[in-house]
Amino acid sequence: MSKIAEVKAKVEAGKSKLVPGLVQEALDAGAAPSEILQAMVDSMGVVGDKFSSGEIFVPEMLIAAKAMSKGVEVLKPLMAGDGSTSLGTCVIGTVAGDLHDIGKNLVSMMIESAGFDMVDLGVDVPADNFVKAVNDNDQVVLVACSGLLTTTMPALKEAVQTIKTACPDVKVIVGGAPVTPEYASEVGADGYAPDAGSAAVKAKELVTV
Ligand code: B12
Structure with missing residues (x-):
């Protein structure tokens, strides 16, 4: 078995x-950080499918998520930017009612590597807390909202609308498995991206045009 397959x-x-x-060990054997990360993202897909089919339950999902987070910690220094330029501050969080943070953490890592200073509010973030963070931090130009559950899509909508009403100059980017580009524009977000890599590209585009 290759090291990546073992991971x-x-x-x-x-x-x-x-x-x-x-x-x-996979890094030492010459694997690229992005390749290892993709293997771990794929693992989460397998875990999700097993959960859907009733083969595993929430505790197994949770321990797999913890294992992935430990792996991401090793990759993080290799994927982060040099911090020499700043495009401004980005506030990021997972919306109210939603506890999923792996995708949000990857998006945070990639947006940071694109040149933003990050303020991470964690998970289960009420709409008003995004606004408070915009007001409490310097030079916030972007808010990134993550939502992984179909049941928390209304909370995503509320977050976007609350932020856009209170802070019209700040750009809002949204994402997460159930979010589509159509849904993003329907709720009034300025941007959407399907994954962490394209989130960084979109984030930069939103604040530099
Ligand atoms: C791990 C996991 C958990 C862990 C989360 C631990 C953690 N620290 O995150 C735990 C065990 C807590 C959990 C709980 C639950 N989960 Co869960 N979980 C998962 C699982 C297996 C993996 C999620 C993950 O990390 N994926 C990997 C990351 C890298 O991908 P991602 O999150 O999609 O993020 C990428 C993109 O979406 C995007 N992105 C994400 N956020 C953002 C933000 C922005 C701004 C942008 C631009 C892009 C972006 O970029 C990311 C990186 O590329 C998924 C299955 C799956 N296939 O996703 C189910 C899944 C999401 N869970 C599900 C469910 C049902 C639940 C529970 C309701 C189960 C229950 N009965 O209790 C609870 C809900 C708890 C809550 N209130 O949030 C369902 C959701 C179904 C739905 N459509 O609503 C899924 C799809 C499983 C399934 N197949 O049924 N879960």
């Missing part, structure tokens, strides 16, 4: 203690 298998199995070492 993928151990993330799926939720082996938090083994994953960081295997990620390092």
